[in-house]
Each structure stands twice: as C-alpha cells, then as structure tokens.
Amino acid sequence: MMESEPRPRVLVVEDEPAITEALQYAFELEGFEVESATNGRAGLDAVRRRPPAVVVLDLMLPGMSGLDVCRQVRFESNVPIIILTARDAEADKVAGLELGADDYLTKPFSIRELVARVRAQLRRSARSGSPVNTEVLRGGPVELDVEAHQVRVDGAPVELRPKEFDLLESLMRRRGRLATRETLIDEVWGPDHFGTTKTLDVHIKRLRQKLEPEPTRPRHILTVRGLGYKFVDE
Numbered sequence: 420m421m422e423s424e425p426r427p428r429v430l431v432v433e434d435e436p437a438i439t440e441a442l443q444y445a446f447e448l449e450g451f452e453v454e455s456a457t458n459g460r461a462g463l464d465a466v467r468r469r470p471p472a473v474v475v476l477d478l479m480l481p482g483m484s485g486l487d488v489c490r491q492v493r494f495e496s497n498v499p500i501i502i503l504t505a506r507d508a509e510a511d512k513v514a515g516l517e518l519g520a521d522d523y524l525t526k527p528f529s530i531r532e533l534v535a536r537v538r539a540q541l542r543r544s545a546r547s548g549s550p551v552n553t554e555v556l557r558g559g560p561v562e563l564d565v566e567a568h569q570v571r572v573d574g575a576p577v578e579l580r581p582k583e584f585d586l587l588e589s590l591m592r593r594r595g596r597l598a599t600r601e602t603l604i605d606e607v608w609g610p611d612h613f614g615t616t617k618t619l620d621v622h623i624k625r626l627r628q629k630l631e632p633e634p635t636r637p638r639h640i641l642t643v644r645g646l647g648y649k650f651v652d653e
Contacts, residue, residue, distance in 0.1 A: 427541055428452040430471035432462030432488065433503070434480055442475065445530045446537075459483030466492050472544070473537050476520070477503045478511050486514055493519030497581055499540035503528070516621040519580055522608075523618075543609055556591040559639050559652040561630060563591055570630075577629050582607060586622050587630075590640065590650035599647040623648060 429451050433439045436457075443453045454471065456462035459480040466474065474492060478485030489500055502515040502523045512523050522536055556563040560573045568584060570577045579587065585607045590598055600616050608618065623642075627634040641649055 426450055426452040427472040428454060428469075429473050429475060429537060430462065430465055431455045431475045432459065432465075432480065432485070433475070433477045434458060435477075438477075441530060442533070445534060449534050451537075457481075459485060459488040463488050463491055466496065466498065470496060470498055472498070473540050474498055474500045475503065475533065475537070476500055478508070478515060479505065486511070486518060489515055489518045489520055493580070499544060501533070501536055501540065513617065513621060516618055517625065521582065539609060556588065556594075558591050558594045558650055561587075561591070561639065563588055572630055579626075579629065583622055583626055583629070586619075587626055587650075590648060594650050594652070597643050597647055597649050601647075603647065 427450075429446050431439055431442050431446075431453060433442070433455065434457050439455050439457070443455060446453045454465055454469075456465050460483045462474070462476065462480075463483065465471075476485050476488060476492075478489075480488070485502065489502065492498065492500060499522075500515075500520045502512070502520045504511045504515070504523055504525055506525050506527075508525075512525075515523060521540060524533055524536065556565065562571045562574075563584075564570070565588065570579050570584065570587065586603060589603055589606045600619055604616065604619055607622075623640060624634075627637050627640055631637045631639060638653060639650055641651055643649055
C-alpha cells in the first residue's frame with residue numbers, strides 16, 4: 420500500500436482566537452496541516468522546532484512583535500511569509516516587505532484569498548527547486564551565476580534573498596531593455612500574485628542598496644517612469 424504524501428503545514432501566528440480558529444478550520448478543510456502560536460516568541464520557536472511550508476504572521480502581536488519575528492525568521496530561513504496587517508498600517512506593510520516577507524493581506528481579509536495566496540507561495544517554492552540554467556549573466560560590475568545562485572559586484576560576493584535574485588535575473592536577461600512592472604511581477608511572483616506593485620518597488624529598493632554605489636542615484640537599475648525598470652551597464 421502506497422503512503423499518501425504529507426500534507427503541507429501552515430504555521431499561523433495570531434493572537435486573536437476567533438481568527439486562529441477560522442483559519443485552522445479553513446486550511447484543514449483545504450487539506451493543510453495547521454499549527455498555531457499566540458505570540459511572537461512562540462511563533463519563532465515553532466519555526467525553529469519544525470519548519471513549516473508557509474508562515475501566516477500577524478504583525479500586531481503581544482511581546483515580540485510580528486516585525487521582529489519576520490526579521491528573525493528571514494535571517495534563519497527562506498520559508499515563505501505572508502503578513503497580516505491592519506487596514507491603515509501602510510508603514511507596517513512596507514517594513515514587513517523590506518524585512519523579507521513575501522506577501523501581505525490587510526484585515527479584514529477573505530480567508531479564501533489567503534488560502535489562494537498560501538497555495539501560490541507553495542507553487543513558487545516548488546518551482547525554485549527545479550533544475551536551473553548554467554548561464555552566467557554579466558552587466559557592468561554585476562555578475563550573476565544562475566547555476567551557483569551567486570551574485571558578485573566587482574568580484575565581491577553579494578548575498579541576495581531568493582526573490583531579489585530572481586528579480587535581478589529577470590532584469591539582467593533584458594539588459595538595456597524595459598522590463599514592465601507586470602512582466603517582473605509575473606516572472607518573479609507568478610501569475611497568482613494578488614498584491615500591489617509595492618512589493619516590487621520594495622525589492623527594487625533592496626537590490627539598489629546591495630548593488631549600487633549610490634542607491635539613491637542608481638546607475639544600473641533604472642526606473643522607467645510609469646512603466647517599469649531596466650538594467651543598464653552604466
């Protein structure tokens with residue numbers, strides 16, 4: 420008798436019992452295994468003890484804040500993180516994305532939409548494990564080794580997060596040509612991405628901080644106002 424495949428496990432870090440119960444019911448109905456934590460410290464411990472497939476993380480948590488949890492989880496792991504924020508917490512959304520969150524939803528939210536976003540993150544994680552190309556892309560001082568998943572600037576290694584690497588690769592494959600916002604979002608986050616272009620803008624900002632001599636006056640990752648971005652040698 421063949422063993423069934425293990426169910427993907429979602430960790431819900433949320434201090435409101437009603438929301439936790441609703442999410443647990445919905446995810447289990449969709450075939451997920453669910454673990455929950457009611458505060459930031461417990462959530463971080465749960466990730467370390469048994470890494471989940473996806474983390475759903477409320478930012479308004481008692482004790483250790485959701486932003487601190489996001490920062491620490493991302494420092495230790497590439498597990499997809501979807502943050503939950505209050506309707507008017509624009510700064511928290513940006514901060515969460517800058518700390519490495521992959522997506523966000525604003526409360527109140529549709530549970531069906533959250534489940535769809537979790538599935539989208541799982542599909543992207545599965546695709547990232549497929550065989551990669553052996554190309555090395557070069558532009559100006561930047562060298563991107565696709566097979567080794569490494570980036571160097573003037574010969575010095577630069578550490579990029581997975582989405583940053585994918586975004587840079589998309590830009591460098593169109594060296595000197597426009598990459599529209601829609602194209603970049605589709606290639607890096609996939610056609611199932613539900614978020615706004617803010618996610619893209621935050622990742623562009625992080626790339627500039629890591630690759631450009633003067634991030635506020637970029638020479639290589641340029642904005643094409645109203646359309647998108649392009650990578651140029653100078």
